[in-house]
Amino acid sequence: MTADLVLAHLYPDLLLTYGDRGNVLALEKRAEWRGFRVEVVATQRGDRLPESAGLIVIGGGTDRVQGIVGSDLMDRRAELGDAVERGCVVLGVCGGYQFLGHRYVAADGSEIRGLGLLDVETVAGSDRIIGRVRATASLWGHEFELVGFENHAGRTSLGAEATPLATVDMGVGNGGTGRSGGTEGAVQATAVGTYLHGPVLPLNPAFADALLERALTPLIADAPLEPLPDEMERLAHSSARSLKR
Amino acid sequence: MKFNHVVQRLRACASSLAVRRDALIDALMLVGARCVARLIRLLRMGAGTSLPGRVVDRLRPGLIERRASALPGGVVLVSGTNGKTTTAAMLRAILRAAGHDVVANESGANMTGGIASAFVLDSHHGTVAVLEADEAVLPSLTRRLHPRLMILTNVFRDQLDRFGEPERVVELLGAAARALPPGAGLIVNADDPLLWEATREAGPVGFGVRTSWNGSGTGSLDGASADGEPAVCPACSGPVRYASRTIGHLGPARCPACGWHSPEPEVKGTVLAESGVGRMVLEEDEWVVTLPLGGLHNAYNAMAALAAAGALGVRHDDALRALAHFHPRFGRAEEFDHHSRRLWLGLIKNPAGTGAVSRSVAADPSVGAVVIAVNDLDADGRDVSWIWDAEFEGLVEAGIPLVASGRRAEDVALRLKYAGQDMTPTEHEPLRAIEVASARCKPGQVVAVLATYTAMLDARRRLLSSRVASVEDRGPGDLAA
Numbered sequence: 001m002t003a004d005l006v007l008a009h010l011y012p013d014l015l016l017t018y019g020d021r022g023n024v025l026a027l028e029k030r031a032e033w034r035g036f037r038v039e040v041v042a043t044q045r046g047d048r049l050p051e052s053a054g055l056i057v058i059g060g061g062t063d064r065v066q067g068i069v070g071s072d073l074m075d076r077r078a079e080l081g082d083a084v085e086r087g088c089v090v091l092g093v094c095g096g097y098q099f100l101g102h103r104y105v106a107a108d109g110s111e112i113r114g115l116g117l118l119d120v121e122t123v124a125g126s127d128r129i130i131g132r133v134r135a136t137a138s139l140w141g142h143e144f145e146l147v148g149f150e151n152h153a154g155r156t157s158l159g160a161e162a163t164p165l166a167t168v169d170m171g172v173g174n175g176g177t178g179r180s181g182g183t184e185g186a187v188q189a190t191a192v193g194t195y196l197h198g199p200v201l202p203l204n205p206a207f208a209d210a211l212l213e214r215a216l217t218p219l220i221a222d223a224p225l226e227p228l229p230d231e232m233e234r235l236a237h238s239s240a241r242s243l244k245r
Numbered sequence: 246m247k248f249n250h251v252v253q254r255l256r257a258c259a260s261s262l263a264v265r266r267d268a269l270i271d272a273l274m275l276v277g278a279r280c281v282a283r284l285i286r287l288l289r290m291g292a293g294t295s296l297p298g299r300v301v302d303r304l305r306p307g308l309i310e311r312r313a314s315a316l317p318g319g320v321v322l323v324s325g326t327n328g329k330t331t332t333a334a335m336l337r338a339i340l341r342a343a344g345h346d347v348v349a350n351e352s353g354a355n356m357t358g359g360i361a362s363a364f365v366l367d368s369h370h371g372t373v374a375v376l377e378a379d380e381a382v383l384p385s386l387t388r389r390l391h392p393r394l395m396i397l398t399n400v401f402r403d404q405l406d407r408f409g410e411p412e413r414v415v416e417l418l419g420a421a422a423r424a425l426p427p428g429a430g431l432i433v434n435a436d437d438p439l440l441w442e443a444t445r446e447a448g449p450v451g452f453g454v455r456t457s458w459n460g461s462g463t464g465s466l467d468g469a470s471a472d473g474e475p476a477v478c479p480a481c482s483g484p485v486r487y488a489s490r491t492i493g494h495l496g497p498a499r500c501p502a503c504g505w506h507s508p509e510p511e512v513k514g515t516v517l518a519e520s521g522v523g524r525m526v527l528e529e530d531e532w533v534v535t536l537p538l539g540g541l542h543n544a545y546n547a548m549a550a551l552a553a554a555g556a557l558g559v560r561h562d563d564a565l566r567a568l569a570h571f572h573p574r575f576g577r578a579e580e581f582d583h584h585s586r587r588l589w590l591g592l593i594k595n596p597a598g599t600g601a602v603s604r605s606v607a608a609d610p611s612v613g614a615v616v617i618a619v620n621d622l623d624a625d626g627r628d629v630s631w632i633w634d635a636e637f638e639g640l641v642e643a644g645i646p647l648v649a650s651g652r653r654a655e656d657v658a659l660r661l662k663y664a665g666q667d668m669t670p671t672e673h674e675p676l677r678a679i680e681v682a683s684a685r686c687k688p689g690q691v692v693a694v695l696a697t698y699t700a701m702l703d704a705r706r707r708l709l710s711s712r713v714a715s716v717e718d719r720g721p722g723d724l725a726a
Contacts, residue, residue: 013484014475017402017410021471022633025663045484062410065475068482130406132627149628151406197630202659232655232662235671239655243621 003039004219005031005212008053010096011061011069012042018151020059020093022199026208027055033228036216045072049079054215055089056080058096060197063106066095070112073099080115089215090117090191093200097185097193098122098154107153117191119161122154125175129153132243133171133196135184137207140214144206146184147240148196156195162186165194190214203240205233274305278365294354298361312364313390318345318373320390321553322383324418325398325434326411327598328546329355329377331578332398335550335571337375342567343559348374355379360386373557380414381407383421394430394556395422396549397444399437401474401493403595404626411474412439419443430556432549435510436495442479450556452548453510454491454541457517457528471634472596480505491541493597512552516544521609522578522589522602522693534565538578540605542598547571581708583676586683588708589693592701593617594625596634599695603636606693607643613690614682615640617657618650618675618700625697629653632660641665646685650678651700675704676711 009024024040031038041050049056061069084090092100101120104112114121128151135146146166150173157176158164165185166173173184173195185194192211194200201208205228213225278297285296302309313320318340323333330353337347348371350363355377363376378386387395397418402411422431422444433444435451473493478485478500485505490496499506517533518526525536527544529551536547547568554564573579581588591606593599606612617637621627640647641664649657654671661669672678675696682692696704 012471014477016471016475016634018405018628019630019633022630022660022663025633029663061475062412064410064412065477068475068477128409130627149406149630151409151628197628199630199633202633202663203656232659232668236655236659239653 002037003052004036005038005054005215006050006052007038007040007055007057008043008050009040010043010056010058010073011045012059013044014065014069015059015061015096017059017061017065018094018197019199020057023059023091023093023201023208024057026199026201026205027057027212030205030208030228031212031216034226036219045069049076049083053083053088054218055211056083056091058090058092058099060094060096066099067112070099073115074113077115080117084117084190087190087217089211091211092118092191092193094152094195094197097195098156100191100193101156101186102159104154118186118188118193119159120156120174120176120186120193121159122156122176124153125155127153129172129175131171132240133173133184134169134241135166135171135173135196136169137166137185139165139187139192139207139210142206142210144204144210145237145241146194146196146200146204146207147237148194148198148200148203150195151197152195156180156186158183158186162188165192198240202233203237205230205237271305271308271311274301274308275365275368279368282362282366294350294352294362295356295358296362298363298365299358301365302357302361309361309364310389312367313374316348316371316374318557319393320374320376321394321396321557322386322390322392322421323375323377323396323398323549324380324383324421325396325440326380326401326403326414326595328398328542328549329353331543331573332396332546332549333375333377334573335546335568336396336553338571339550339554339559339564339567340373340375340557342570343563345373346371348376350376353377355382357382357386380417384417384424387421387424391426392429394432394553395425396432396553397422397434397440397449398545398549399434399495400440401595401597402631406627407623415439415443422447422449430553432552432556434495434545434549435508436491436497436545438479438485438494438498438507439474441508450512450552451508451510452512452545452552453497453507453514454495454544454548455489455513455515456491456541457515472600472636478503478505491545492601495545495597510548512548512555514544514548514551516541519605519608521611522591522605523609523611529565530561532562532565534569536568537571538573539609540578540601542601543578579705583679583708583711584683586679586686587691588679589691590701590704591693591695592698593619593635593695594697596631596636599632599635599637602695603640606695607639607645609691609693611689611691612645612693613686614646614648614692616648616650616675616678616682616692616694616696617661618678618694618696618704619653619657620651620697620700620703621653622699624699629656632656633663637661637664646682648672648678648682650675651697654678675700676707679704
C-alpha cells in the first residue's frame, strides 16, 4: 500500500513538551476520516527525511532539548529547503516555529542558527509570555479564528518575506518589534509557524484542514476537502474561546 | 572572686529566664494559631491547613525550626512531580505501625505555609515529621528544617505554566539534595536518569521497579513514549536504550554512545501481577507482598517508602506488613459510596501519571464506567495541552463508558474523539458526571473518577457534603473483588 500522504514527525521523542502529539494526531485522523491513506514517519536524529513527505511537523522542546536537536536540524537545511521547494507543507510549533526562522538569540546573547524557511528571527525576552490566546487567522485564502495557549520566552519579529499567520485579539503572540506587534505566527510559501499550544490543530480544525488541503494538492488539485462532522471540535473551540485569562 | 561568682549566677539565671520566656511565647503562639485554625474551620473559611503556619512563621521567626529540631526522630521531606502524597502517606503508615507519632501535612498542603502549619497544629508531641514538599520550596525548606532524610520520587513535565520546563524542577531538586546537612539520607528514583544524575554526587540510595512480564509498560525501548521526558543520556545527550520501561521515561537505561547507565536500585520491587486499581503483587528481595492498590506508579511509591523506612531503622518485614495494610486517602486511590454506587477516585495531573492510572483502570474488571474531570485553574496548570500526551487509548479500546467533566470537559471529549471514541457525554459538574457514568454501569460495578487537583477537591467536597463517607475499614488487597 502506498500512502496518499506521508507525514514526517521530526524528533517525536525529543520535541514533545506541549501536547505536540495532538497536532500529528489531528492531521493523521482528519485525512484518514476523508479516506486518504496516511503514513506517519517518526524522523529521529540521524534519520533521513522521507523523500515523499507531504507534511512535516516540528514541535517544541525545552531549551536543553532544543540545544540537543539544533545541530541535527541544521544538517537538514538543504533537505528541508528542497522539501518546501517541491511544495511540502512544514508546520513548526513554538520551538519548532523558532527553528524555522533565521536565528534565535538566547538570553545570554548566544545565537542558534535556524533553518531560514521563514523570514523571522527570535530574541529571548527577560520573562516568559504565558497565557491564553485568541487570534484571527488568514492562511492561503482561508479565514478562521485561532484559540490556544502560549508559553514562550522568545519574541519573534517578521521580515518582509514572511506574512503573519494571524492578528491577536487576546494574548501576545509573536511579541516582536515593528509590524510584528499584535500578530501571531508566520507564513512563507508552504512553511507555517505558530506559538499556539492547545494543541492548536485539534482545537482549530480549520487550521488543520488548511494545512491538509495544501499538502494534498498533488492529489486533489484545487478541489476543497469534504467537510467533517466537527461538533466536538466546535464545542471545544468555543469553550476555549470563552475562557478569560 | 565572690563578686564574679554572683555575676555569673545572675547571668545564668537571666538567660534561663529568657529561655523560659521564649518557650512561653512559643507556646502562646502555638495555642493562638491552633485557635485560629479551629476558627477558620468553624467559619468554613477553608481547611485551615496553610494560614496558621504562615502567620506563625511571620510573627515568630525560628519557631518552626525549633519545633523541627525538637523532634527526636527528625524530619523527612518527600518531593518530586508524582507520588509525593502517596509516598509520604505510605511512610507515615509504616512509622505509625512502628509506634511513632508522626507530624504530617496529610491534606497535601505542601507549600511553606502548609508545612509550617503541620508543626503548629501538631499538639500531641510527634516523634518524627514526614512532610511532602512542593518542588519549588524544597531547597529553602531543606536549609531551614535540616531534614534527616529526603525522598525524591521523579520528575515529569507538570504545571509548565508555573515551572517553565521540567529541567528547572530537576535543578531545584538537585539544589535541595546538595543542601542536605552532613549525614542526612537521600533516597532517589534510580529509574529516572536525569533526576538520578542531578543528585548522584549527594550519594543517594536508589529505588526502582521492574515487571515480571517482558518489555515495557509503555512505549518502545528506544525513544520516549509521548508521556515521558526525552530519552536522552544525561551525560552526553545521545539517545538511550532501555532494558525495560515502566512509566514514561522511567526504567533502567543505557547509553550506547558513552556507556552511561542507570544504577542498579538498592531497593527494587518486581511487579508479579497487577489486577486493576485495587490490588498488586510485588516481589521485593525474598518477600512477596500484596498491596491494596494497583498501578506501576504505586509500586514506585511503595519502594520509595520502603527504602525510607529502612533508612529510618524500621525492620523490613514490619515495613512490608504496614504497606500491605496501607489505606489510601485524599483523592489518591480513595473510595466513596455514593447512592449505593462504589466510587474510586484517582488524581491525574500530567501525562505520565494519567497513563499509569488509566492503564490500571482499564485493566480492572470491576470498573463499569470512568469519569475524566479536567480543570484548568492555577493548581491544575492552566494549559491543558498535556491531555494529548496522556494515553487514554487503552480506556477507549477497553470499551468502558467514559464521561468528560470539569471546566475543560469539551477538551477531554475532543481528546477522546481522537483516541477513537466519537461522542463522549460531557457534564461540567462532577456529581452529575458521576450520575451519568453510574447510569451506564451494572449493579456492583465501580465508577472510577480520574480528576485533576481542583476537580478532585471539588468532587470530594460535593461528595462529602452530600453525606457520603469515605469507605473506611477495608481489608488489604480486597478492592477489586
